[in-house]
Amino acid sequence: MQADIQELAKELGLGLDLLGCIQCGKCTGGCPVSITTALNVRFLVYEALVDALPDLGGMEELWDCTCCFTCVERCPKDVRPAELIISLRSQLVESGKIPGTIGDALMSIFRQGNPLGFAREDRAAWAEGLGIKSAREGCEVLWFVGCVPSYDMRSQAVAKAAAKVFQAAGVDFGILGTEETCCGNEVRRVGEMGLFEMLVEEGKPLLESVGAPTMVTTSPHCFNTFKHEYNLEGMEVLHYTQFLARLIEEGKLTFSGKVERVVTYHDPCFLGKQNHVFDEPRAVLQAIPGVKFVEMDRIRERSLCCEGGGGRMWFEGTNTEERLAFQRVHEAAETGAEVLAVACPFCMSMLEDAVKVQGLEDRLKVMDILELVAEAM
Amino acid sequence: MASAKPAALVIGAGIAGIQAALDLADAGFPVYLVEREPSVGGRMSQLDKTFPTLDCSSCILTPKMVDVGQHPNIELMTYSEVVAVEGEVGSFHVTIKKKPRYVEEDLCKGCGACAEACRMHGRVIDTFNQGLGKRAAIYVPFPQAVPLVYTIDPNACIYLTRGVCGKTFKCKDACPADAINFDQKEQFVEVDVAAIIVATGFDLIDPRTKPEFGYGVYPNVLTGLEFERLSSASGPTAGKILLNGKEPKDVVFIHCVGSRDPHTGVPYCSRICCMYTAKHAHLVRDKLPDARITVFYIDMRAFGKGYEEFYDRVKHEGVIYRRGEPSEVFKRGDKLVVRADDTLLRRTVEVEADLVVLATAVVPRADTEAVARLLGLERTPDGFFKEAHPKHCPVESTRPGVFLAGCCQGPKDIPDTVAQGKAAAAAAMGVLHQAMGNG
Numbered sequence: 001m002q003a004d005i006q007e008l009a010k011e012l013g014l015g016l017d018l019l020g021c022i023q024c025g026k027c028t029g030g031c032p033v034s035i036t037t038a039l040n041v042r043f044l045v046y047e048a049l050v051d052a053l054p055d056l057g058g059m060e061e062l063w064d065c066t067c068c069f070t071c072v073e074r075c076p077k078d079v080r081p082a083e084l085i086i087s088l089r090s091q092l093v094e095s096g097k098i099p100g101t102i103g104d105a106l107m108s109i110f111r112q113g114n115p116l117g118f119a120r121e122d123r124a125a126w127a128e129g130l131g132i133k134s135a136r137e138g139c140e141v142l143w144f145v146g147c148v149p150s151y152d153m154r155s156q157a158v159a160k161a162a163a164k165v166f167q168a169a170g171v172d173f174g175i176l177g178t179e180e181t182c183c184g185n186e187v188r189r190v191g192e193m194g195l196f197e198m199l200v201e202e203g204k205p206l207l208e209s210v211g212a213p214t215m216v217t218t219s220p221h222c223f224n225t226f227k228h229e230y231n232l233e234g235m236e237v238l239h240y241t242q243f244l245a246r247l248i249e250e251g252k253l254t255f256s257g258k259v260e261r262v263v264t265y266h267d268p269c270f271l272g273k274q275n276h277v278f279d280e281p282r283a284v285l286q287a288i289p290g291v292k293f294v295e296m297d298r299i300r301e302r303s304l305c306c307e308g309g310g311g312r313m314w315f316e317g318t319n320t321e322e323r324l325a326f327q328r329v330h331e332a333a334e335t336g337a338e339v340l341a342v343a344c345p346f347c348m349s350m351l352e353d354a355v356k357v358q359g360l361e362d363r364l365k366v367m368d369i370l371e372l373v374a375e376a377m
Numbered sequence: 378m379a380s381a382k383p384a385a386l387v388i389g390a391g392i393a394g395i396q397a398a399l400d401l402a403d404a405g406f407p408v409y410l411v412e413r414e415p416s417v418g419g420r421m422s423q424l425d426k427t428f429p430t431l432d433c434s435s436c437i438l439t440p441k442m443v444d445v446g447q448h449p450n451i452e453l454m455t456y457s458e459v460v461a462v463e464g465e466v467g468s469f470h471v472t473i474k475k476k477p478r479y480v481e482e483d484l485c486k487g488c489g490a491c492a493e494a495c496r497m498h499g500r501v502i503d504t505f506n507q508g509l510g511k512r513a514a515i516y517v518p519f520p521q522a523v524p525l526v527y528t529i530d531p532n533a534c535i536y537l538t539r540g541v542c543g544k545t546f547k548c549k550d551a552c553p554a555d556a557i558n559f560d561q562k563e564q565f566v567e568v569d570v571a572a573i574i575v576a577t578g579f580d581l582i583d584p585r586t587k588p589e590f591g592y593g594v595y596p597n598v599l600t601g602l603e604f605e606r607l608s609s610a611s612g613p614t615a616g617k618i619l620l621n622g623k624e625p626k627d628v629v630f631i632h633c634v635g636s637r638d639p640h641t642g643v644p645y646c647s648r649i650c651c652m653y654t655a656k657h658a659h660l661v662r663d664k665l666p667d668a669r670i671t672v673f674y675i676d677m678r679a680f681g682k683g684y685e686e687f688y689d690r691v692k693h694e695g696v697i698y699r700r701g702e703p704s705e706v707f708k709r710g711d712k713l714v715v716r717a718d719d720t721l722l723r724r725t726v727e728v729e730a731d732l733v734v735l736a737t738a739v740v741p742r743a744d745t746e747a748v749a750r751l752l753g754l755e756r757t758p759d760g761f762f763k764e765a766h767p768k769h770c771p772v773e774s775t776r777p778g779v780f781l782a783g784c785c786q787g788p789k790d791i792p793d794t795v796a797q798g799k800a801a802a803a804a805a806m807g808v809l810h811q812a813m814g815n816g
């Protein structure tokens with residue numbers, strides 16, 4: 001077997017277990033990109049095991065993996081196949097053989113603390129005049145805004161909605177402003193382990209120094225890495241849907257308006273499949289007066305990935321024709337929903353694009369749950 | 378009972394317990410056979426045909442059921458449970474609770490007039506048919522039941538749940554033998570036995586623990602046991618494979634659902650599902666000659682006598698075996714889609730289906746721990762009862778005088794279950810003989 005790959009994975013802190021594989025195929029059978037691309041993670045596991053991996057540089061499909069971790073969830077033997085892909089990517093990163101757009105994103109994170117190529121100083125520009133205090137002043141809830149909601153125009157609207165909702169619910173919250181730096185969830189998943197370590201080394205003491213008992217993230221990606229990979233002490237990490245569900249249950253978040261629309265919901269992989277947060281987003285949506293909630297067929301554990309994770313925001317993929325997000329928006333439209341609700345900035349971007357490309361704009365609107373909540377306040 | 382010899386207790390009257398009880402009784406020992414359901418028969422009574430010979434299950438089981446009901450050396454106690462066991466090998470003192478049937482066993486003729494008349498007729502979920510059909514509140518689980526005595530389901534009967542059922546009891550009025558008696562109470566019977574055989578059988582895992590297969594979401598995703606009822610002449614469709622009144626054109630079988638998977642608590646292979654799936658595929662071919670039949674498997678395990686040959690036969694009947702464990706079932710239009718990595722093609726495929734059958738894992742009975750505590754038994758890490766030694770004491774439990782038979786010790790098919798039932802009976806006879814010498 002390719003002892004070095006197994007060894008390497010161990011060194012990187014990954015739980016990959018090549019020797020446990022029974023070649024059942026559950027990983028690839030559930031892999032969202034296994035039909036549309038050449039990626040077959042089950043076969044890769046076998047090749048790695050018997051030391052027959054081809055030249056990695058030629059395997060562009062390694063970058064197709066969205067790190068949805070469906071394969072990890074479904075594998076009966078805890079092989080953690082996606083972590084083989086991360087290990088292989090880390091080798092490619094080492095040798096500099098990575099897609100240029102991913103390289104640019106990584107460089108931007110290294111220099112400016114965000115993958116989008118914007119200046120660090122502008123990170124909190126969206127928040128000006130909204131009366132949001134600095135977490136440095138002390139707060140009950142540290143809100144980790146995230147890179148995309150900080151800089152991306154569409155997602156800034158979601159961040160503003162969040163601020164409005166938190167304020168209305170009387171939450172004592174603060175943000176880190178220009179000190180906030182990329183969580184590194186995707187950095188780790190594209191295999192840039194050195195940079196990820198650096199982000200944790202600098203980020204962990206910063207986050208802990210706020211002294212807030214709770215951190216709430218806008219993005220499921222930040223939520224995932226903070227919860228599982230930062231080992232934060234004295235701080236509970238929540239995705240905002242969990243936080244809102246809690247506020248609603250405690251009677252702290254109440255609605256005075258209505259959203260009279262038919263709404264369906266797309267489970268983000270990093271929230272649903274990977275962290276089993278299925279009920280809270282639905283509870284929040286169903287608590288909004290006027291919302292008629294409908295489900296798609298592929299939901300919860302069987303949800304279809306939007307292809308936005310694992311570095312795919314910065315890499316088109318080897319198949320640009322058949323996007324899963326295209327399938328997804330059609331499925332949403334078929335339910336009769338007017339709004340496709342999301343809870344992740346990457347899902348927002350992938351699905352909103354798909355709605356445009358598929359010409360569904362007059363039927364279906366993609367909105368974050370936060371925006372729907374804010375609308376009903 | 379006719380014999381004055383020391384007695385044995387057999388707990389559970391599936392094929393394992395039935396066989397053990399018959400062998401002991403034929404050897405002249407008195408046997409108390411305790412079964413908690415209203416009838417003997419166990420899982421085997423729910424099966425249609427049996428692999429690899431395709432004998433009809435009830436044709437080979439019913440004569441044995443009738444025998445245990447009539448044997449002069451067997452005291453059959455159905456709808457009963459063991460509640461206390463004291464003493465030790467050679468002299469156990471056992472307390473058995475007889476649950477009230479609200480029907481007098483010696484009066485009921487088994488005619489079923491009560492069930493026809495019952496206000497709940499056709500409204501109670503039929504557990505024997507795995508919920509695929511409906512029955513009355515007063516019922517026999519299946520027509521060949523032994524004893525053929527009706528029982529009132531205390532959770533479904535209007536009178537027993539609400540204290541009143543219309544102006545008059547429809548069941549009582551209909552009964553020609555005046556057998557219905559709502560004054561029946563629980564009874565406790567105490568018996569002395571020298572040896573005990575545990576034959577409590579198995580459960581199947583709830584496939585909802587593998588949500589990716591959509592069981593409970595799609596009505597045309599069934600378990601193997603549900604398929605047995607669908608295919609059985611005594612089942613809800615009289616043996617026709619019909620879903621919502623329609624014959625399926627594309628049928629997909631999925632092996633190893635929940636098995637070989639430490640996450641579901643089933644790290645082991647369930648041993649019977651490769652073969653019963655082959656049998657199911659054959660039954661579909663037999664009843665629906667034009668159906669497209671696909672079986673998805675990880676490894677094909679056909680190790681018993683005549684088993685590989687049966688697998689060969691089924692393949693030649695046009696059943697397509699594809700290697701790869703499906704990962705997802707979803708809907709497209711009015712078809713289900715089964716998505717799998719065909720590991721031989723090295724390509725992910727989507728196979729359409731009108732019926733998906735899941736070969737669910739064999740697991741220990743839900744109350745195994747309670748039974749273990751009652752009898753002072755140990756369990757192996759897989760949850761089944763532990764044998765004294767896996768090689769040379771396979772039917773002895775870790776407690777002297779208590780023996781194990783059938784699937785309560787681990788998953789097995791009928792030939793192995795019957796062999797173990799016979800072995801447990803033989804081993805128990807040693808103890809009984811010794812007790813005879815002492816007494």
Ligand SMILES: Cc1cc2nc3c(=O)[nH]c(=O)nc-3n(C[C@H](O)[C@H](O)[C@H](O)COP(=O)(O)OP(=O)(O)OC[C@H]3O[C@@H](n4cnc5c(N)ncnc54)[C@H](O)[C@@H]3O)c2cc1C
Nearest residue numbers: 389391392393413419420427428577578579783784790791
């Ligand atoms: C879908 C399916 C298809 C199958 N097809 C085949 C086939 O074709 N060929 C084949 O060889 N095998 C087949 N099998 C396997 C076969 O069903 C088993 O080998 C057999 O039923 C095991 O018998 P048993 O007596 O050990 O257990 P069971 O049949 O489970 O009987 C146990 C009995 O004990 C009773 N009991 C349980 N707990 C208590 C208690 N605490 N007190 C009193 N009574 C209790 C139960 O009510 C039950 O009556 C199939 C199994 C399944 C699930």
Ligand code: SF4
Nearest residue numbers: 021022024025027075
């Ligand atoms: S699901 Fe796990 S055991 Fe099965 S082929 Fe994939 S890695 Fe191997």
Ligand code: SF4
Nearest residue numbers: 031065066068069071
């Ligand atoms: S993480 Fe998702 S995309 Fe990547 S190999 Fe696994 S199933 Fe496929």
Ligand code: SF4
Nearest residue numbers: 495496534535542548
């Ligand atoms: S009392 Fe009523 S519900 Fe109960 S068995 Fe008789 S008729 Fe049926």
Ligand code: SF4
Nearest residue numbers: 633636646647650651
């Ligand atoms: S008998 Fe076959 S189907 Fe059943 S668990 Fe074992 S390998 Fe899987």
